[in-house]
Amino acid sequence: MAALSLTSTLSLVAVKMLCCLNPDCPSPINPDTNQYCQSCSAPLTPLLRGHYRVTRVLSDEGGFGKTYLAEDVDKLNERCVVKQLAPKVQGTWALNKAIELFKEEAKRLQELGRHSQIPTLLAYFEQDSYLYLVQEFIEGQNLFKELQHCTQFSEAQIRELFMHVLPVLNFIHEHGVIHRDIKPQNIMRRLPQYTVFRSSSESTSGIPLRGGDIVLIDFGASKQLTATVQTKPGTTIGSFGYSPIEQINGGEAYPASDLFSLGATCFHLLTGVSPFQLWTEYGYSWVNSWRQHLRQNVSDELGQVLDKLLKKDIHQRYQSAEEVQRDLDTFNTGTPSTLPAPQIPLPRLTTNKHQFASNRLPQSSPLKQLLNKLTSVFSVFEQSTKLTKSLIVSSAVLLVSLAGTQIYGYMRYKIFPTAPTFLINSLPSSAFLQQTISAHSGHVMSVAINQDRKVLASSSTDKTIKLWNIETGEEIRTLQGHNQSVMKVTFSSDGKTLVSGSSDRTAKLWNVETGQQIRTFVGHTDSITDLAFSPDKKTLATSSADKTIKLWNIASGEEIRTLRGHTNRVTSVAFSPDGKVIAAGSSDKTTKLWNVATGEEFRTFKGHNDTVTQIAFSPDGNQIATAGADKVIKLWNVSNGQEYRMLRGHTDTIWSVAFSFDSTMLASASGDTMIKLWNPFSGEEIRTLRGHNSRIWSIAFTTDAKMLASGSEDGTIKVWRVTP
Numbered sequence: 001m002a003a004l005s006l007t008s009t010l011s012l013v014a015v016k017m018l019c020c021l022n023p024d025c026p027s028p029i030n031p032d033t034n035q036y037c038q039s040c041s042a043p044l045t046p047l048l049r050g051h052y053r054v055t056r057v058l059s060d061e062g063g064f065g066k067t068y069l070a071e072d073v074d075k076l077n078e079r080c081v082v083k084q085l086a087p088k089v090q091g092t093w094a095l096n097k098a099i100e101l102f103k104e105e106a107k108r109l110q111e112l113g114r115h116s117q118i119p120t121l122l123a124y125f126e127q128d129s130y131l132y133l134v135q136e137f138i139e140g141q142n143l144f145k146e147l148q149h150c151t152q153f154s155e156a157q158i159r160e161l162f163m164h165v166l167p168v169l170n171f172i173h174e175h176g177v178i179h180r181d182i183k184p185q186n187i188m189r190r191l192p193q194y195t196v197f198r199s200s201s202e203s204t205s206g207i208p209l210r211g212g213d214i215v216l217i218d219f220g221a222s223k224q225l226t227a228t229v230q231t232k233p234g235t236t237i238g239s240f241g242y243s244p245i246e247q248i249n250g251g252e253a254y255p256a257s258d259l260f261s262l263g264a265t266c267f268h269l270l271t272g273v274s275p276f277q278l279w280t281e282y283g284y285s286w287v288n289s290w291r292q293h294l295r296q297n298v299s300d301e302l303g304q305v306l307d308k309l310l311k312k313d314i315h316q317r318y319q320s321a322e323e324v325q326r327d328l329d330t331f332n333t334g335t336p337s338t339l340p341a342p343q344i345p346l347p348r349l350t351t352n353k354h355q356f357a358s359n360r361l362p363q364s365s366p367l368k369q370l371l372n373k374l375t376s377v378f379s380v381f382e383q384s385t386k387l388t389k390s391l392i393v394s395s396a397v398l399l400v401s402l403a404g405t406q407i408y409g410y411m412r413y414k415i416f417p418t419a420p421t422f423l424i425n426s427l428p429s430s431a432f433l434q435q436t437i438s439a440h441s442g443h444v445m446s447v448a449i450n451q452d453r454k455v456l457a458s459s460s461t462d463k464t465i466k467l468w469n470i471e472t473g474e475e476i477r478t479l480q481g482h483n484q485s486v487m488k489v490t491f492s493s494d495g496k497t498l499v500s501g502s503s504d505r506t507a508k509l510w511n512v513e514t515g516q517q518i519r520t521f522v523g524h525t526d527s528i529t530d531l532a533f534s535p536d537k538k539t540l541a542t543s544s545a546d547k548t549i550k551l552w553n554i555a556s557g558e559e560i561r562t563l564r565g566h567t568n569r570v571t572s573v574a575f576s577p578d579g580k581v582i583a584a585g586s587s588d589k590t591t592k593l594w595n596v597a598t599g600e601e602f603r604t605f606k607g608h609n610d611t612v613t614q615i616a617f618s619p620d621g622n623q624i625a626t627a628g629a630d631k632v633i634k635l636w637n638v639s640n641g642q643e644y645r646m647l648r649g650h651t652d653t654i655w656s657v658a659f660s661f662d663s664t665m666l667a668s669a670s671g672d673t674m675i676k677l678w679n680p681f682s683g684e685e686i687r688t689l690r691g692h693n694s695r696i697w698s699i700a701f702t703t704d705a706k707m708l709a710s711g712s713e714d715g716t717i718k719v720w721r722v723t724p
Contacts, residue, residue: 019054021045021130023066023086026477026515028057047073049125052134054082059441060464060480065130069137072122079139080122085131099131106133111175117168117215138215140191143269144184148693148714153269155298161187161269162305162328164214165262170321172216173255180253181218182261183242184268185442188215240485240503241275242268245284246314256317259324263309271295274713276443276461277671277695281587281611281629281653284312301331433691434707437473437717439466444711446488446698450495455512456719457498458711459486465500467512470702470709470719477515481508484527492533499540501528507542509554519557523550530572530614535579539596543573549584551596563594565601572614577621581638585612591626593638603641607634616657618680625666625680627654633668635680645683649676656698660705665722667708669696675710677722691718 020028020037027039032053034044048054051074058067058081065086071077085099106124114120123134143161147153153161165187172179179186190213238247244260246252264275273293278286287310291303298306305327311317318324442461449456449470456470465479465486484503491498497518498510507521507528526546533540539560540552549563549570568587575582575596585591591605591612610629617624617638624636633647633654652671659666659680666680675689675696694713701708701722708720 016053017055018044018046019056019068021048021054021068021084021128023084023130024480045128048082048132049123049127052080052082052123053077060462060478070134079137081119081135081137083133083135085133103131112172112177112219115168115171117164117213118172118219119215119217138188138190138217140188140215142185142217143187143189143265146189147184147269147272151693152272152295154296155270155302158266158270158302159328161214161266162324165216166321166325166328168214168216169255169258169262170325173258173321177219178253178255179216179219179258179261180238180243180247182216182258183239183265186216186218187265188217189213190215239276241277241279244314244317245312254314254319255321256314256319259309259318259321260311260314263306266306267293267310270298272694274443274695277653277713281613287312299331301328305331432687432689432720432722434719434721435473436691437468437719438715439468439711439717440464440715442485442715443713444697444715444717445486446490447700447709447711447717448490448498449700449702449709450491450512451493451703452495455491455495456709456717457489457491458717459489459500460715461485463502465489465498465510467498467515468717470707473719479510479515479517481517481520482506487528488530490531490533492537493535494537497537499531499533501531501542503527505544507531507540507552509540519554521550521552521557521559523559524548526569529570532573532575532582534575534596535577539575539579541573541575541582543570543584545569547586549573549582549594551582551599561599563599563601565592565594566590571612574615574617574624576617576638577619581621583615583617583624585615585626587611589628591615591624591636605634605636605641605643607643608632611653613654614656616659618659619661619663623680625657625659627657627668629653631670633657633666633678635683645680647678647683647685649685649688650674652695655696658699658701658708660701661703662705665701665705667699667701667722669699669710671695673712675699675708675720687722689720689722692716 016032018030018032018034020030020040020042022028022037022040022042025037025040025042028037030038030044032046036043046053048070051072052070053073054068054070056069058069060066065084068082068084070080070082072080106121110121112118119138120136121133122136125132240248242261242264244257247257267290268275271293272295275286290306290310305324308318309324439458440460440462444458444460446459447456454470455476456468457465458468459465463482463484463486467476467479468474469476482500482502482504486500486502488501489498496512498512499507500510501507505524505526505528509518510516511518521540521542524542524544524546526544528542528544530543531541538554540554541549542552543549547564547566547568547570551560551563552558553560563582563584566584566586566588570584570586572585573582580596582594582596583591589606589608589610589612592601593603594601605624605626608626608628608630612626612628614627615624622638624638626634626636631650631652631654634643635645636643650668650670650672654668654670656669657666663680665686666678667675668678669675673690673692673694673696677686677689678684679686692710692712692714696710696712698711699708706721706723708722710718710720
């Protein structure tokens with residue numbers, strides 16, 4: 001037994017790796033035999049503070065340091081989490097603020113970590129000019145990852161979540177702390193074998209702990225209630241969509257602020273719809289109509305609780321976790337964890353023949369005959385016993401299956417005498433998927449491909465930009481500098497520079513070869529939503545939620561002019577191929593064109609009945625494609641402003657459109673998790689690509705139009721082969 005243990009230990013030692021602690025290191029993993037980092041040449045630290053072996057990066061904190069996985073060699077290599085503070089900020093105020101937040105997190109964990117549902121603080125120290133915080137590693141999975149696997153939680157699961165989270169929220173609020181960043185990513189479900197049992201004196205939850213305990217993590221944004229938080233103007237702490245208006249706009253946070261975030265989290269888990277997406281599109285108005293996104297019925301009682309949690313006005317919201325618990329206890333008719341799964345009733349089919357479209361079909365058609373038979377079946381169904389109903393349903397399924405071949409033959413040879421495109425191109429999506437890249441720890445908001453078709457760029461809500469080898473899927477480097485979500489990236493026409501736009505209201509220019517930041521463009525008063533290089537690489541256009549488009553001199557970084565005209569957030573911007581016209585789409589449902597040289601607005605396209613989410617010029621500059629939250633794509637003639645075609649097929653908001661560089665194909669990506677390829681000349685759908693399990697925010701063609709990249713809320717990039 002001892003020999004086996006020794007052999008296992010030697011095997012593990014042989015593959016031990018060491019992580020470089022230089023926060024700017026592009027590739028920090030090294031063999032533990034190295035003294036210096038093979039990537040950045042910085043000295044390696046074998047044991048941080050004498051007993052923490054840092055093995056890999058868990059997450060990047062967007063210019064404030066990194067979070068690492070480590071092993072405590074003094075505790076039989078027990079895993080732990082090491083947070084490093086290495087802020088890349090300018091000015092004394094920003095630096096002191098970062099240090100203050102880090103110290104506050106350590107204090108909060110020290111005070112609160114005795115609770116079994118909060119990670120324990122293990123150490124806090126300074127070494128090599130950096131501050132470090134060491135805390136308990138939670139073995140498990142966060143609820144965002146769970147949601148990606150199950151698509152939505154049941155009402156019983158939401159009630160159980162309340163049962164676990166409300167007591168720990170009550171605990172931290174009673175200790176004068178608010179979390180300020182509650183979301184699915186910050187709620188972990190501990191694996192059953194790692195469930196912690198602490199003495200009753202250490203836990204005030206009052207709930208017996210058991211397998212799969214819920215743990216609240218990431219107290220980096222938490223604050224003492226004794227001083228109402230007033231962050232410096234222009235800064236926010238929290239997550240858009242999950243954080244309430246008083247926190248986002250004024251930096252103020254109260255227990256009721258955490259409760260709004262809990263309500264938004266439950267909404268996300270219950271519906272699968274991201275509050276971030278809704279906030280981006282509608283601001284805070286979505287909280288008044290959250291029920292329209294439900295895919296399953298919820299009880300009136302749970303609905304009332306969520307209504308009150310999601311009140312925009314803090315005074316109308318629950319003021320404490322205890323209030324929420326009291327209402328749930330009052331409404332509750334059973335133990336939440338044992339509530340039966342919601343019963344989905346079978347649809348009631350009418351037997352009134354005039355309501356069937358079958359009346360328009362010939363009596364001899366198999367489809368007509370099948371519908372008539374089904375009408376008879378369901379007429380008997382409504383008058384039958386439970387057992388008989390079961391037999392009828394089984395018979396109906398068999399009937400449909402047997403008739404399938406006849407219906408196909410009728411459609412194939414009677415309706416379509418020649419084989420239609422959708423039958424020719426009915427290969428499965430897997431036949432076109434080249435590779436999947438697990439890209440970011442947050443949503444992938446944007447993808448772009450440079451001219452030589454070798455480098456793929458992606459940006460994310462995790463505040464980073466990553467460059468990838470598109471053929472191998474290997475990461476080239478990570479670009480850091482934004483302190484909020486990076487919403488868009490795009491390459492210059494020569495592929496040598498990259499520009500990024502962020503919710504932090506800035507755009508940044510990067511050298512693709514070196515990864516160095518060249519310049520920052522500052523001037524917008526709200527999030528940057530899109531950006532575009534002029535064809536001559538001299539001008540940058542940025543669009544913003546502040547309702548404006550700004551044109552910048554790339555060489556000097558100076559603002560050339562501001563274009564105004566939209567009455568709501570500007571969502572998308574694009575230069576015409578000749579660089580003379582700039583187009584912008586908006587939440588005001590219109591697309592506008594301006595003369596780049598004079599700044600004069602000369603045309604408005606009206607036709608969408610909801611937000612215009614994305615626009616694209618055709619390569620010849622004669623057409624513009626506009627996509628919308630109304631689930632349609634419209635094609636416009638630039639010269640006369642007339643709509644000449646509408647493309648329908650998506651079942652959710654279309655977030656991105658792109659023309660292939662040879663104009664033979666138009667691609668669209670949607671919240672329905674699908675990519676559709678269209679013939680822009682005929683308007684026919686060529687193919688649908690499926691593979692992502694959440695909303696697709698961005699797509700981009702290679703210049704040879706053979707491949708397409710897509711970035712999704714599921715945190716992945718997929719590369720598709722779309723032509724031979």
